[in-house]
Each structure stands twice: as C-alpha cells, then as structure tokens.
Amino acid sequence: EAQVTQNPRYLITVTGKKLTVTCSQNMNHEYMSWYRQDPGLGLRQIYYSMNVEVTDKGDVPEGYKVSRKEKRNFPLILESPSPNQTSLYFCASRRQQGNTEAFFGQGTRLTVV
Amino acid sequence: GQQVMQIPQYQHVQEGEDFTTYCNSSTTLSNIQWYKQRPGGHPVFLIQLVKSGEVKKQKRLTFQFGEAKKNSSLHITATQTTDVGTYFCAGPNSGYALNFGKGTSLLVTP
Numbered sequence: 001e002a003q004v005t006q007n008p009r010y011l012i013t014v015t016g017k018k019l020t021v022t023c024s025q026n027m028n029h030e031y032m033s034w035y036r037q038d039p040g041l042g043l044r045q046i047y048y049s050m051n052v053e054v055t056d057k058g059d060v061p062e063g064y065k066v067s068r069k070e071k072r073n074f075p076l077i078l079e080s081p082s083p084n085q086t087s088l089y090f091c092a093s094r095r096q097q098g099n100t101e102a103f104f105g106q107g108t109r110l111t112v113v
Numbered sequence: 114g115q116q117v118m119q120i121p122q123y124q125h126v127q128e129g130e131d132f133t134t135y136c137n138s139s140t141t142l143s144n145i146q147w148y149k150q151r152p153g154g155h156p157v158f159l160i161q162l163v164k165s166g167e168v169k170k171q172k173r174l175t176f177q178f179g180e181a182k183k184n185s186s187l188h189i190t191a192t193q194t195t196d197v198g199t200y201f202c203a204g205p206n207s208g209y210a211l212n213f214g215k216g217t218s219l220l221v222t223p
Contacts, residue, residue: 031209035213044213094211102203104156
C-alpha cells in the first residue's frame with residue numbers, strides 16, 4: 001500500500017529539548033516536503049527536498065532543520081523547540097515528473113510547553 | 114511570489130443545501146489541485162485541473178478552472194454529512210512546491 005508514515009503522531013515536549021519527527025514514504029518519490037498547519041493559516045511549507053541531499057527552505061523555515069540522506073526518509077528536526085512551534089505537522093511526497101498529486105502522512109501534533 | 118487565496122474561510126450549511134468554495138491566484142497557474150481534509154485527518158487529493166475552462170465532475174462535486182487559469186471553484190450539490198471537512202486548493206510554485214490556499218471549512222448540519 002502506497003503511504004507516507006510519520007512518527008510520532010502526538011508529542012508533548014518542553015522548550016529547548018531537541019526532537020525529531022520522522023517521515024518515510026514507500027513510493028520512491030523524489031520530492032518530499034514538510035508543512036505546518038495552524039488555525040486560520042492553512043498549510044504552510046517549512047522545507048522541501050527535490051531528491052537525496054537536495055533540500056531548500058519553504059515559507060516558514062526558521063527554527064527547523066531537515067536532512068535527506070535516503071530517498072525514502074525526510075526527518076524534521078527541531079533543535080531547540082519553542083512554544084510558537086506548537087502545531088500540526090504534515091509530511092508529503094510527490095513524484096517529480098509531471099504535475100502529480102501529493103500524498104500526505106497522518107500528521108504529528110506537537111505541543112511545546 | 115505566487116499566492117493562492119481561498120474564500121470563504123468557513124461555511125455552515127444544512128444537509129441538502131449546495132456549497133461552493135472559490136480559489137484565486139495572483140498569477141496564471143499551469144494547473145490547480147483540490148484536496149479534502151476530514152476532521153482529525155490529513156489532506157487527501159481529490160482532483161487536478163489543467164486546461165483553461167476545464168470542468169470535471171465527481172458524483173456531486175463539480176470542479177472548474179477559469180478561462181484565464183487564475184481561478185477555480187469547487188461546487189458540491191446537495192451536501193451530505195460525509196462532506197464535512199476542509200477543502201484546499203493548491204497551485205504549483207517554484208520547482209515542485211505546492212502553494213496551498215488557507216482552505217474552506219465546511220460544516221453540514223443534519
């Protein structure tokens with residue numbers, strides 16, 4: 001079954017404690033991205049990756065890092081989380097060729113206290 | 114940069130009423146996609162429109178792409194409680210990024 005898997009689904013952490021949200025896809029997609037969803041603001045792109053070892057900033061990259069060492073994995077790293085990073089996070093992947101649909105993970109609800 | 118505006122932000126209808134959400138882009142789009150997110154769920158792809166003036170139907174859902182390829186709409190005929198959720202339009206941005214509208218949240222009362 002084609003899917004994008006995120007872990008964890010829910011996370012409560014304290015300010016400043018480094019965390020990683022993992023994302024893995026089994027569709028051999030080149031393009032992967034991270035979004036955060038906040039009430040009234042819709043889906044805003046944090047970072048994206050065109051392929052292995054190729055990443056770039058989206059619209060709201062501050063406070064986040066990513067890496068793409070393997071094609072299937074695209075972890076999101078918060079080195080020093082702050083309360084304003086409390087949000088719902090989605091990972092998504094797409095095939096690079098053609099105007100194709102995005103497949104989203106189940107989401108990670110992060111609370112930073 | 115390219116922006117995608119979506120209205121209304123919220124819509125509350127009685128079951129059986131029609132519903133329409135509108136999407137407008139600041140630039141001409143090569144294509145536009147629509148997604149649905151059920152409460153507590155993740156966005157799921159519904160459809161893609163590519164041609165100027167294109168109209169596509171999925172059962173009670175009708176999708177339109179404007180002649181100038183700068184606007185689009187999603188119309189639901191005779192809403193049902195299963196239509197509840199947030200509907201997003203998305204246009205391609207630089208590279209392979211998708212620029213999402215803020216979404217329209219639809220609430221259907223039985």
